[in-house]
Amino acid sequence: MAADKVDPIHQFHINKLIPIEIGGYDLSFTNSALFMVATVVVAAAFLFLTTSSRSLVPGRLQSVSEMAYEFVGNMLRDAAGTQGMKFFPFVFSLFMFVLVANLLGLFPYFFTVTSHIIVTFGLAALVIATVVVYGFMKHGLGFLKLFVPHGVPVFLLPLVVLIEVISFVSRPVSLSVRLFANMLAGHITLKVFSGFVVSLSALGAVGVAGSILPLAMAVALTALELLVAFLQAYVFAVLTCMYLNDALHPGH
Amino acid sequence: MFVTSAFAQESAPSADTSHVATEGDTHSGTGVPAEAHGTFPPFDPATFPSQLLWLAITFGLFYLFLKRVVMPRVGGIIDVRNDRITQDLDQAAKLKGEADAAVAAYEQELAEAKAKANAIGQQANDAAKAEAETARKKVEAALDEKLGEAEARISSIKANAMKEVGSIAEDTASAIVEALVGGKASKAEIAAAVKSVAR
Numbered sequence: 001m002a003a004d005k006v007d008p009i010h011q012f013h014i015n016k017l018i019p020i021e022i023g024g025y026d027l028s029f030t031n032s033a034l035f036m037v038a039t040v041v042v043a044a045a046f047l048f049l050t051t052s053s054r055s056l057v058p059g060r061l062q063s064v065s066e067m068a069y070e071f072v073g074n075m076l077r078d079a080a081g082t083q084g085m086k087f088f089p090f091v092f093s094l095f096m097f098v099l100v101a102n103l104l105g106l107f108p109y110f111f112t113v114t115s116h117i118i119v120t121f122g123l124a125a126l127v128i129a130t131v132v133v134y135g136f137m138k139h140g141l142g143f144l145k146l147f148v149p150h151g152v153p154v155f156l157l158p159l160v161v162l163i164e165v166i167s168f169v170s171r172p173v174s175l176s177v178r179l180f181a182n183m184l185a186g187h188i189t190l191k192v193f194s195g196f197v198v199s200l201s202a203l204g205a206v207g208v209a210g211s212i213l214p215l216a217m218a219v220a221l222t223a224l225e226l227l228v229a230f231l232q233a234y235v236f237a238v239l240t241c242m243y244l245n246d247a248l249h250p251g252h
Numbered sequence: 253m254f255v256t257s258a259f260a261q262e263s264a265p266s267a268d269t270s271h272v273a274t275e276g277d278t279h280s281g282t283g284v285p286a287e288a289h290g291t292f293p294p295f296d297p298a299t300f301p302s303q304l305l306w307l308a309i310t311f312g313l314f315y316l317f318l319k320r321v322v323m324p325r326v327g328g329i330i331d332v333r334n335d336r337i338t339q340d341l342d343q344a345a346k347l348k349g350e351a352d353a354a355v356a357a358y359e360q361e362l363a364e365a366k367a368k369a370n371a372i373g374q375q376a377n378d379a380a381k382a383e384a385e386t387a388r389k390k391v392e393a394a395l396d397e398k399l400g401e402a403e404a405r406i407s408s409i410k411a412n413a414m415k416e417v418g419s420i421a422e423d424t425a426s427a428i429v430e431a432l433v434g435g436k437a438s439k440a441e442i443a444a445a446v447k448s449v450a451r
Binding site for chain 2: 009012013014020025026027028029030032033036037039040043044047048051054055056058062065066069070088089090092093096097115116117118119122123126180184
């Protein structure tokens with residue numbers, strides 16, 4: 001078991017809990033799926049139970065739910081205007097899902113759903129797919145104006161359009177990699193420093209004394225990771241809002 | 253100081269690496285599938301279909317639950333609160349307006365009452381003055397009457413007295429004539445004589 005603690009990658013391993021295989025695809029219920037379910041259940045239960053009293057004067061927990069709701073609502077309204085409010089449930093779900101997944105991942109022995117690129121990429125692809133589908137539905141080919149900014153000299157236009165297309169295509173990648181890399185790096189660093197504590201204290205009295213520094217680092221990193229968990233959920237939601245704004249108002 | 257200790261830590265776990273390697277080997281030896289691939293787990297494509305499926309299921313259900321249940325509820329709570337606040341503010345404004353109106357009405361009534369009081373005072377004053385005037389006039393009239401009566405009586409008394417003066421003079425004159433002349437003067441002569449003297 002000591003090796004589990006020292007190996008910083010072990011926490012990202014996926015174990016099948018209920019093996020399911022359909023059409024040659026491995027669709028097993030894994031620990032990742034378990035923590036997706038946990039994330040959804042925790043987030044939904046929190047939002048549901050804290051608001052069940054519907055108090056006019058909210059208690060602390062109800063305030064938290066309302067704050068999250070209004071926080072995301074204001075974020076979306078600022079970025080995409082009142083027209084963007086039709087995406088409010090989507091952005092709110094994304095924010096709460098990422099936030100709770102990040103926070104759950106901070107618990108020792110818990111799996112971090114968002115530390116897997118495929119999960120963050122799945123969410124980012126969902127965002128971009130929403131933007132593209134809604135953009136073409138709403139504006140038709142006018143959506144392509146997104147790639148042609150106003151007021152650019154004609155001779156620069158091909159270059160600018162090329163840059164715009166590349167930046168648009170790189171959006172799902174940057175959106176997913178940003179969240180994934182932050183969570184992955186944070187958890188590896190945390191594990192490495194915690195591993196130092198274990199390895200050093202195995203060396204005797206000198207080692208125990210020497211392990212104080214990495215222990216302090218691990219504590220500080222936990223605080224940092226808590227911040228990162230919030231920050232990355234916020235960044236993910238803000239960028240989603242900005243991309244949705246492009247779908248609503250393609251002209252720059 | 254930080255650098256040296258960090259360096260010390262870096263050298264320390266290196267002793268453990270062989271240990272880690274053996275542990276990892278035993279894990280793969282037990283045939284745990286995810287570890288058997290030997291790739292970095294987040295980049296292991298074998299897990300992608302399962303993760304995407306379960307992400308779609310869980311996130312889809314989460315989205316529906318939030319959209320159908322949680323968000324109408326939270327939005328409702330906030331709307332009700334905002335409505336209540338505006339309602340309370342409206343009511344406060346209405347009550348303030350009512351209070352202002354009451355103050356205005358009170359002041360108006362006070363002014364009216366003052367005016368009325370002045371009018372009543374003035375009226376009473378005028379009435380008292382008029383009464384006093386009539387009383388004075390009545391008294392004056394009564395005095396005048398009494399004065400007239402008294403004057404009439406005085407004049408009648410004077411006339412009587414004057415009349416009596418005439419007869420006394422006649423009597424006196426006839427007595428004097430009798431005594432001096434010794435004859436009797438006729439009454440008519442004496443009366444004529446007295447009358448001419450008195451004139």
